[in-house]
Amino acid sequence: MEGAGRRHHRGRTRPLRLFVLLLLGGVASVGVALFAALANSRETATLHWHPTDADDFLWWNESMPVGRDLDWTLVDPRRRRVHLGLESITLEARAISRETGQPDVATAERIRAGWPRPCLEGVTWFLMRATSPPSSPEIVDEGLSPIDLGNGARLIPTRLIMGGLIVDSIVMATVFAGFGRIPSATRRIRGVFRRRAGRCPTCGYPGLEVRCSECGFRLDEPRGSC
Ligand SMILES: [Zn+2]
Structure with missing residues (x-):
């Protein structure tokens, strides 16, 4: 009786249940991303080198907050450091200073966290102009919060990447839905073994x-009506 009632109830609230699962999935995704950014050190991540491409150049010119007036050329390679749930992509570029003829040098480190897709992002920009006095670079952090929990300072990305968040939320919601089925699946499997054991x-x-003389369960009733 209880099972039939619950099934009916579940059918009626399916959209709400889906919404709650996705909401929980979204919260969990952000939690996982924050945890990955806090727990992993970028220094110990696996390093990959890639040649820079047109997308990198486009991103650079659209995103850069400092030295936008300069004619930048990306320097190969792009360095990508990967840790579970955390990646950091470093781009470097040079531009010849019109005033001195010396190169202005800039780097951008994009820090992205989340699993399976990055859902949080932040960038730290570093610009060393040929005209600026030594050791006085311009540093701009966008969407990053420095946090130190005693295991070394970490830059935690805080800007949401919507595409990644949607993918991660669906994955997490699926995992939660799977966990929710464990009790009933366990009951069903246990029932099969009990029935076999008489x-x-x-x-x-x-x-x-x-x-059953103990609980009243009828073998000839449809399943799930216990
Ligand atoms: Zn029984």
């Missing part, structure tokens, strides 16, 4: 009969 599938009372 016991009531519901309460395990020995002596399998058409109607």
Whole structure:
């Protein structure tokens, strides 16, 4: 009786249940991303080199907050450091200073966190102009919060990447939905084993009969009505 009632209830609230699962999935995704950014050190990540491409150049010119007036050329390679749930992409560029003829040098480190897709992002920009006095670079952090929990300072990305958040939320919601099915799946499997052992599938009372004398479960009733 209880199972039938619950099934009916579940059917009626399916959109709400889906919404809550996705909401929980979204919160969990951000939590996982923050945890990955806090727990992993970028210094110990696996380093990959890639040649820079047109997308990198486009991103550079659209995103850069300092030295926008300069004619930048990206320097190969792009360095990508990867840790589970955390990646950092470093781009470097040079531009010849019109005033001195010396190169202005800039780097951008994009820090992205999240699993399976990055859902949080932040960038730290570093610009060393040929005209600026030594050791006085311009540093701009966008969407990053420095946090130190005693294991070294970490730059935590705080800007949401919507595409990544949607993918991560769906994955997390699927995981949660799977966890939610574990109790009923366990009951069903236990029932099969009890039935094979000649016991009531519901309460395990020995002596399998058409109607269990202990809990009243009827073998001839449809499944799930225990
Ligand atoms: Zn029983």
